[in-house]
Amino acid sequence: MPDYNLHTKIEFLKGVGPQRADLLKTELGIFTFGDLLLHYPFRYVDKTQFHKIRDITTEGATVQLKGVIRRLDTAGGGRKMRLVAKFKDDTGYIDLVFFKGISWVQKKLVPGVEYVVYGKVSQFGRNFNIVHPELEPVTAANLQEVSSLQPVYPTTGKLDGKGLDTKGIRKLQKILNNRLKEIDLPETLPAYLLEKMRIPGRKQAMLDIHFPKDFAVLQQAQNRLKFEELFFLQLRLLQIRSRRKNAIKGHVFETVGEHFTRFYNEKLEFELTGAQKRVVKEIRNDMGHGKHMNRLLQGDVGSGKTVVGLLCMLLALDNGFQACLMAPTEILAQQHYISITESLKGLGIQVGFLSGSVKGKKRKQLLQFLQEGIIQILIGTHALIEDWVEFENLGLAIIDEQHRFGVAQRASLWKKGRVSPPHVLVMTATPIPRTLAMTAYGDLDVSVIDELPPGRKNVETLHKNETNRMRVFGFMREQIKAGRQVYVVYPLIEESEAEAFEDLNNLMAGYEAISKDFPPPEYQISIVHGRMKPADKDFEMQRFVKGETQIMVATTVIEVGVNVPNASLMVIENTERFGLSQLHQLRGRVGRGSDQAYCILMSSFKLSHDARTRIETMCRTNNGFEIAEVDMNLRGPGNIEGTQQSGIVNLRMADLAKDGRILQTARELAARIIEDDSEFDKPIHAPLKAYMATVGKAKGWSRIS
Ligand code: ADP
Ligand code: MG
Numbered sequence: 001m002p003d004y005n006l007h008t009k010i011e012f013l014k015g016v017g018p019q020r021a022d023l024l025k026t027e028l029g030i031f032t033f034g035d036l037l038l039h040y041p042f043r044y045v046d047k048t049q050f051h052k053i054r055d056i057t058t059e060g061a062t063v064q065l066k067g068v069i070r071r072l073d074t075a076g077g078g079r080k081m082r083l084v085a086k087f088k089d090d091t092g093y094i095d096l097v098f099f100k101g102i103s104w105v106q107k108k109l110v111p112g113v114e115y116v117v118y119g120k121v122s123q124f125g126r127n128f129n130i131v132h133p134e135l136e137p138v139t140a141a142n143l144q145e146v147s148s149l150q151p152v153y154p155t156t157g158k159l160d161g162k163g164l165d166t167k168g169i170r171k172l173q174k175i176l177n178n179r180l181k182e183i184d185l186p187e188t189l190p191a192y193l194l195e196k197m198r199i200p201g202r203k204q205a206m207l208d209i210h211f212p213k214d215f216a217v218l219q220q221a222q223n224r225l226k227f228e229e230l231f232f233l234q235l236r237l238l239q240i241r242s243r244r245k246n247a248i249k250g251h252v253f254e255t256v257g258e259h260f261t262r263f264y265n266e267k268l269e270f271e272l273t274g275a276q277k278r279v280v281k282e283i284r285n286d287m288g289h290g291k292h293m294n295r296l297l298q299g300d301v302g303s304g305k306t307v308v309g310l311l312c313m314l315l316a317l318d319n320g321f322q323a324c325l326m327a328p329t330e331i332l333a334q335q336h337y338i339s340i341t342e343s344l345k346g347l348g349i350q351v352g353f354l355s356g357s358v359k360g361k362k363r364k365q366l367l368q369f370l371q372e373g374i375i376q377i378l379i380g381t382h383a384l385i386e387d388w389v390e391f392e393n394l395g396l397a398i399i400d401e402q403h404r405f406g407v408a409q410r411a412s413l414w415k416k417g418r419v420s421p422p423h424v425l426v427m428t429a430t431p432i433p434r435t436l437a438m439t440a441y442g443d444l445d446v447s448v449i450d451e452l453p454p455g456r457k458n459v460e461t462l463h464k465n466e467t468n469r470m471r472v473f474g475f476m477r478e479q480i481k482a483g484r485q486v487y488v489v490y491p492l493i494e495e496s497e498a499e500a501f502e503d504l505n506n507l508m509a510g511y512e513a514i515s516k517d518f519p520p521p522e523y524q525i526s527i528v529h530g531r532m533k534p535a536d537k538d539f540e541m542q543r544f545v546k547g548e549t550q551i552m553v554a555t556t557v558i559e560v561g562v563n564v565p566n567a568s569l570m571v572i573e574n575t576e577r578f579g580l581s582q583l584h585q586l587r588g589r590v591g592r593g594s595d596q597a598y599c600i601l602m603s604s605f606k607l608s609h610d611a612r613t614r615i616e617t618m619c620r621t622n623n624g625f626e627i628a629e630v631d632m633n634l635r636g637p638g639n640i641e642g643t644q645q646s647g648i649v650n651l652r653m654a655d656l657a658k659d660g661r662i663l664q665t666a667r668e669l670a671a672r673i674i675e676d677d678s679e680f681d682k683p684i685h686a687p688l689k690a691y692m693a694t695v696g697k698a699k700g701w702s703r704i705s
Pocket of ligand 2: 429
């Protein structure tokens with residue numbers, strides 16, 4: 001008997017010649033038996049049920065019938081010629097109609113032989129018929145196979161041409177399935193997990209996923225494979241985390257000292273929300289015990305992340321360390337600097353500011369103070385991570401609005417610690433669904449602020465179109481009269497030059513229309529877009545920040561972080577062109593003051609289903625986490641902003657939008673194992689050790705990502 005295994009080259013499978021093998025490799029990345037096995041069906045056609053002809057009452061239904069052909073006739077002539085087979089079961093007759101390949105079908109179909117017929121019912125006058133049904137003669141051997149769940153496989157046009165359509169691939173899978181009985185397919189999960197999860201073994205699941213006997217069996221197989229996939233992913237992420245924590249000695253912040261206490265008691269003007277308190281506690285726990293912290297802090301816009309970050313920085317100071325806060329833009333960094341120096345006034349804490357615009361003598365002085373430890377908190381842009389910036393003793397680095405920074409930038413902060421890396425806290429205002437956070441940032445600790453400070457009003461959000469234009473302008477006028485400011489936002493998507501050009505035109509046209517309706521000197525308008533020089537952009541932005549202009553016409557460059565509490569209305573143009581998380585992010589620019597804020601979503605009349613869902617979601621809720629869930633359902637987990645850079649894995653079987661519970665369980669179980677036996681040395685964990693050793697080594701089969 002030939003010695004097959006999962007690494008056997010695909011050309012050695014019966015039915016696959018060199019030509020087909022090449023296609024399978026180039027089109028589907030299938031090189032080995034194991035790869036083919038991992039080419040899962042993406043759906044199943046239910047052929048477990050047989051219908052009766054008598055029960056066919058609606059057009060469009062897909063039915064499976066069992067019976068015999070009584071007669072074959074041709075009807076019509078020329079191009080209208082068709083072949084009609086009178087098909088009968090024990091309840092009645094139905095016509096099977098063929099327009100193409102008539103002579104071939106005629107030869108193949110034999111009256112009197114029993115067939116299984118599968119197809120879609122159409123109505124023809126008062127009668128029903130089935131056009132071009134699938135037909136299989138019934139034999140004792142295939143009856144079971146015919147009446148089952150039939151797997152449907154992803155293919156490509158090129159494969160179809162070589163007989164490797166879904167039916168062709170199904171045939172190969174069948175051959176492989178039969179081979180599999182002789183192939184060694186080791187179990188990867190410890191026995192106690194199989195028992196605990198009540199899932200079948202690996203081999204059984206692999207057999208069943210392709211040819212399930214029924215839905216119950218299919219579900220078992222799917223559960224097993226989903227669990228396995230998510231479990232190993234979590235195991236790997238948590239192992240990375242555990243190894244890092246063990247390898248890096250974290251600075252110990254054990255004391256809660258004067259800085260923290262005085263700020264908390266004397267300066268803090270509000271009570272922290274429950275969520276803020278919880279997160280501060282989580283972070284203190286991390287930093288208090290000599291483990292290195294690498295934490296993601298998620299919180300919706302306005303949830304109060306800054307003060308949490310500030311408290312942590314004070315904790316660093318209390319323990320003799322410096323801290324820094326890095327923001328993605330100059331404006332944001334400045335805003336942080338201003339508000340933080342303001343709130344620390346009188347505490348005798350030295351705060352410095354560094355960005356590309358700090359130059360010459362000023363910069364030299366700053367860098368010296370930093371090196372000597374005179375500056376205790378440094379706030380700035382990515383200038384902070386330049387090589388020539390040296391701290392005396394950096395203990396904590398905070399990154400605000402993380403998705404603007406790459407992983408590399410995050411990593412270069414690590415080098416800023418003198419003896420060992422600083423604790424790192426990454427704050428993001430782009431909430432991502434929990435399941436996604438666990439996966440994309442699964443090697444980090446994640447904290448969530450899921451509560452807004454009390455008294456916060458939702459931004460009232462309305463959907464309007466061009467016929468409401470004058471009323472929208474009227475509303476803008478009202479807001480401005482009341483002393484408020486207004487954003488008008490246009491898309492500027494730079495996917496292609498042509499698109500960008502058209503967007504820019506739209507923006508300018510909009511600007512002109514607004515200028516006409518809001519003339520000077522009564523009204524002043526700012527305009528900002530990504531194609532302007534940074535200096536001009538900053539200048540315009542500052543005019544709006546200072547209240548010199550009442551209307552800001554802009555593209556999404558204002559998306560991140562600008563804080564103008566006096567702005568109470570945002571009008572978004574061509575809303576259908578924005579993504580959901582982007583809309584949420586934009587809307588976060590208003591409602592930062594105590595006034596009721598509004599967001600008007602302008603769109604055309606005709607909207608795609610997805611666009612409608614996005615707009616409805618925005619009108620329905622202000623909750624960023626809820627919005628993120630909808631976004632993930634619409635776009636799939638791989639496309640969610642804030643996760644691209646993390647190299648999120650492509651899952652074959654599990655779906656982060658649907659399999660949250662399995663994921664949660666997988667993570668908990670993985671965490672328990674890592675805590676107990678992080679290198680899988682215990683005998684019961686032998687399968688894990690074996691499997692993890694192959695991860696990343698072999699291509700394809702043992703790849704989990
Ligand atoms: P974000 O999470 O978007 O960065 P900020 O930290 O900028 O939010 O906070 C938004 C505003 O809410 C700030 O003006 C801040 O002072 C205020 N704030 C933060 N926490 C609270 C709280 N617990 N109670 C009241 N106001 C708060
Ligand atoms: Mg913020």
